[in-house]
Amino acid sequence: MKNATRITNVTITPVAFRDPPLLNAVGVHQPFALRSIIEVATSDGVTGLSESYGDAGFLERLRVVGEAVRGLDVFATNQLLATTARTLGGVVGGDAHGLTGQISATGTVLRVYAALEVACLDVQGKLLARPVCDLLGGRVRSSVPFSAYLFYKWASHPGDQPDRCHEALGPEGIVDQARWMLSAFGFRAIKLKGGVLAPDEEVASIFALRDAFPDVPLRLDPNTAWSVDTSIRVGRELDGILEYLEDPTPGIEGMARVAKEVSMPLATNMCVVGFEDVAPAVVKGAVGVILSDHHYWGGLHKVKELAAICDAFDLGLSMHSNSHLGVSLAAMTHVAATVPNLTYALDTHWPWKDEDVVVGGALSLRDGAVEVPSSPGLGVELDRDALARLHEQYRASGVTERSDTLYMQTIDPSYDANLPRW
Amino acid sequence: MKNATRITNVTITPVAFRDPPLLNAVGVHQPFALRSIIEVATSDGVTGLSESYGDAGFLERLRVVGEAVRGLDVFATNQLLATTARTLGGVVGGDAHGLTGQISATGTVLRVYAALEVACLDVQGKLLARPVCDLLGGRVRSSVPFSAYLFYKWASHPGDQPDRCHEALGPEGIVDQARWMLSAFGFRAIKLKGGVLAPDEEVASIFALRDAFPDVPLRLDPNTAWSVDTSIRVGRELDGILEYLEDPTPGIEGMARVAKEVSMPLATNMCVVGFEDVAPAVVKGAVGVILSDHHYWGGLHKVKELAAICDAFDLGLSMHSNSHLGVSLAAMTHVAATVPNLTYALDTHWPWKDEDVVVGGALSLRDGAVEVPSSPGLGVELDRDALARLHEQYRASGVTERSDTLYMQTIDPSYDANLPRW
Numbered sequence: 001m002k003n004a005t006r007i008t009n010v011t012i013t014p015v016a017f018r019d020p021p022l023l024n025a026v027g028v029h030q031p032f033a034l035r036s037i038i039e040v041a042t043s044d045g046v047t048g049l050s051e052s053y054g055d056a057g058f059l060e061r062l063r064v065v066g067e068a069v070r071g072l073d074v075f076a077t078n079q080l081l082a083t084t085a086r087t088l089g090g091v092v093g094g095d096a097h098g099l100t101g102q103i104s105a106t107g108t109v110l111r112v113y114a115a116l117e118v119a120c121l122d123v124q125g126k127l128l129a130r131p132v133c134d135l136l137g138g139r140v141r142s143s144v145p146f147s148a149y150l151f152y153k154w155a156s157h158p159g160d161q162p163d164r165c166h167e168a169l170g171p172e173g174i175v176d177q178a179r180w181m182l183s184a185f186g187f188r189a190i191k192l193k194g195g196v197l198a199p200d201e202e203v204a205s206i207f208a209l210r211d212a213f214p215d216v217p218l219r220l221d222p223n224t225a226w227s228v229d230t231s232i233r234v235g236r237e238l239d240g241i242l243e244y245l246e247d248p249t250p251g252i253e254g255m256a257r258v259a260k261e262v263s264m265p266l267a268t269n270m271c272v273v274g275f276e277d278v279a280p281a282v283v284k285g286a287v288g289v290i291l292s293d294h295h296y297w298g299g300l301h302k303v304k305e306l307a308a309i310c311d312a313f314d315l316g317l318s319m320h321s322n323s324h325l326g327v328s329l330a331a332m333t334h335v336a337a338t339v340p341n342l343t344y345a346l347d348t349h350w351p352w353k354d355e356d357v358v359v360g361g362a363l364s365l366r367d368g369a370v371e372v373p374s375s376p377g378l379g380v381e382l383d384r385d386a387l388a389r390l391h392e393q394y395r396a397s398g399v400t401e402r403s404d405t406l407y408m409q410t411i412d413p414s415y416d417a418n419l420p421r422w
Numbered sequence: 423m424k425n426a427t428r429i430t431n432v433t434i435t436p437v438a439f440r441d442p443p444l445l446n447a448v449g450v451h452q453p454f455a456l457r458s459i460i461e462v463a464t465s466d467g468v469t470g471l472s473e474s475y476g477d478a479g480f481l482e483r484l485r486v487v488g489e490a491v492r493g494l495d496v497f498a499t500n501q502l503l504a505t506t507a508r509t510l511g512g513v514v515g516g517d518a519h520g521l522t523g524q525i526s527a528t529g530t531v532l533r534v535y536a537a538l539e540v541a542c543l544d545v546q547g548k549l550l551a552r553p554v555c556d557l558l559g560g561r562v563r564s565s566v567p568f569s570a571y572l573f574y575k576w577a578s579h580p581g582d583q584p585d586r587c588h589e590a591l592g593p594e595g596i597v598d599q600a601r602w603m604l605s606a607f608g609f610r611a612i613k614l615k616g617g618v619l620a621p622d623e624e625v626a627s628i629f630a631l632r633d634a635f636p637d638v639p640l641r642l643d644p645n646t647a648w649s650v651d652t653s654i655r656v657g658r659e660l661d662g663i664l665e666y667l668e669d670p671t672p673g674i675e676g677m678a679r680v681a682k683e684v685s686m687p688l689a690t691n692m693c694v695v696g697f698e699d700v701a702p703a704v705v706k707g708a709v710g711v712i713l714s715d716h717h718y719w720g721g722l723h724k725v726k727e728l729a730a731i732c733d734a735f736d737l738g739l740s741m742h743s744n745s746h747l748g749v750s751l752a753a754m755t756h757v758a759a760t761v762p763n764l765t766y767a768l769d770t771h772w773p774w775k776d777e778d779v780v781v782g783g784a785l786s787l788r789d790g791a792v793e794v795p796s797s798p799g800l801g802v803e804l805d806r807d808a809l810a811r812l813h814e815q816y817r818a819s820g821v822t823e824r825s826d827t828l829y830m831q832t833i834d835p836s837y838d839a840n841l842p843r844w
Contacts, residue, residue, distance in 0.1 A: 003551050075552060076560035078760060128550065129425050130497060137723065138498035275734040282704070301559065308727035309734055312697040338500060 010066030015390035025195025025223035027404030033323035040119035048122035051327035052115035110298035117299030125377035147189035171208035195225030221246035235262030256284035289316035318344035326358035432488030437812035444573035447617025447645035449826030455745035462541035470541035473749035532720035539721030547799035569611035593630035617647030643668035657684030678706035711738035740766035748780030
């Protein structure tokens with residue numbers, strides 16, 4: 001093809017950024033969260049950016065695929081996907097950390113592909129001098145709302161100075177945390193990460209949030225920590241209180257049994273994590289809301305395909321978040337801006353981090369929302385010094401895998417991460 | 423936005439082209455087929471092309487929307503859709519001709535939107551100096567296979583000279599027609615338009631085709647001319663003979679009853695004609711193959727969304743055709759080139775026409791396939807003289823609506839188009 005803009009090189013920089021001791025159903029966040037920053041250089045001298053997982057297995061798969069895709073046109077994303085699948089040859093990624101469901105061979109391909117697709121879209125946007133959202137049908141909203149993401153947490157990692165955010169191990173700490181987060185960022189929806197305390201204690205936190213913020217939509221995500229019976233009991237107690245209940249119990253079968261007995265929609269990023277899961281979930285009526293995430297659904301265009309499926313099957317659509325930096329925030333914002341039926345405020349861990357790799361000020365959370373960038377591509381630029389610092393932090397940390405469970409077990413050797421727990 | 427390429431004017435030219443007396447379940451093709459040629463002029467001096475329906479009601483809706491969308495950015499297709507919906511305000515198009523299912527208010531919007539979306543994609547491609555398929559993820563095949571589309575037909579329209587293609591009113595005529603079409607165009611799949619003769623006579627034609635072309639996949643489309651019982655009986659007689667049976671009987675319920683009793687997949691462009699029909703059809707197991715058509719599914723991106731749905735729900739995907747000219751052929755080819763799971767040869771009426779509005783040679787059917795254009799945009803250019811001639815033909819014909827039934831009734835006043843007939 002005459003007009004090809006070909007991939008000449010893929011650079012992957014693993015980075016680590018400080019992460020507070022946020023508790024969840026399988027353990028606690030390690031002192032550093034890992035990510036990869038991907039730079040796709042092209043024959044036109046334009047470089048595209050993207051951000052994804054930082055686990056060693058993922059980095060290695062991305063490295064191998066990054067070599068295989070040299071020479072491909074940045075608009076040939078179908079070929080990029082086919083090359084990724086061929087190169088990985090059916091390997092199944094082993095770096096699930098227990099909170100986003102099983103990873104399949106297809107999911108392994110889509111994770112690697114997504115990281116490259118976003119960078120190609122950044123290149124495409126820069127070539128056109130247009131924001132990435134314009135490549136996805138254009139914005140249907142000028143800013144994208146996110147939700148406050150509350151966690152039970154310790155005051156600090158063991159042996160460290162206290163965090164800027166206090167301990168939260170009950171309703172009072174959670175309400176305090178919400179006050180801080182809402183006043184600092186202006187969020188208009190709240191999600192509480194559950195599965196940490198006994199269900200009745202988490203219900204108490206939800207009721208405390210309802211009292212403190214009577215008009216703010218609330219969500220609770222126990223990450224499959226509950227049995228079907230517990231899920232039904234708790235779901236009924238929270239009737240009229242939650243906008244959705246996320247992954248109360250494992251599996252499509254279990255979720256379907258709960259869905260029949262509770263009033264609020266069930267949301268998931270654990271039992272429907274790929275296109276092959278949608279039909280079984282629809283047939284069983286297991287979920288009312290799917291949490292998209294371009295990092296594992298296969299990039300921005302595939303999030304739009306998922307959105308079309310949700311629209312056709314009358315499912316709600318929201319967005320999942322792992323701990324992430326500014327490049328991911330930009331990608332999430334661009335795609336969310338273009339999806340009419342992405343009506344729920346998106347999840348983000350954004351408030352929990354205090355360092356980044358992008359030049360500051362490109363994106364910020366104001367009034368609970370991020371303004372959709374209008375500059376070319378994703379609209380973010382790497383801060384080379386910050387990137388080098390976070391890469392050095394990655395190197396020095398010695399951490400190469402996320403394991404909230406193993407880290408927890410270094411603190412509490414008796415910790416058992418088997419779910420459902422209650 | 424700084425870089426907007428804004429729509430400055432939408433020109434709609436209705437055209438009529440000669441059409442042979444092709445018979446179907448609701449009558450016979452009129453001597454002229456109607457289409458509209460749409461030109462979208464922009465602030466950058468680039469003009470985008472598209473082709474769609476030519477019925478008076480459609481032309482008027484397109485005219486009104488064409489004025490409303492002035493000023494929109496050609497990349498802002500989400501806004502284009504919203505503006506189209508707002509402008510049409512829930513009106514329901516009354517120009518169904520009986521062969522593509524009921525038109526809903528949503529379908530009315532998507533028809534008008536599609537005509538404009540394709541032209542915007544042509545502009546986008548020209549701005550980027552890239553073929554439209556590159557805006558859809560890039561080609562997964564370098565040429566797109568089409569199928570031979572056989573019709574029962576008269577030797578000529580009443581009072582006219584005989585056509586270049588002979589009468590076909592039984593197995594022999596159909597096999598002769600297939601021989602001509604396969605040798606002239608190299609097709610490797612055959613579709614017979616049925617619903618014209620009694621089912622047993624059409625079965626005889628299919629068996630004659632099977633004998634004459636033992637290795638060519640065959641399809642039969644009676645356009646809901648049969649009852650459920652007839653469909654089951656005929657479907658069983660054709661066990662192992664058809665790659666799919668298209669719309670044997672009306673409605674999702676009826677199709678589901680047939681699907682349970684026959685071996686071949688049922689295809690449809692009549693009971694699933696919009697995104698709102700997919701879920702009911704899936705729940706009932708009514709169809710195995712959906713025939714897409716960008717003209718009424720809402721443009722090229724929405725065909726890709728439909729493809730994603732088919733992939734997720736394990737449905738086959740094919741493509742429907744009305745009588746069309748070269749601009750539509752280009753659009754069909756571009757989108758089909760980018761959809762991995764569009765594995766069936768596409769329908770086209772192409773062999774039945776002998777005039778066009780595009781500069782000759784841009785697209786041709788060789789070995790049953792069309793090579794995917796590599797030139798910018800759709801890769802077709804208007805022949806202004808031809809456009810003027812076909813527009814004059816439209817004006818002189820006095821025809822403003824397609825009605826195969828009314829035309830048939832001018833010839834046979836007792837003709838009854840009520841279906842199912844057998």
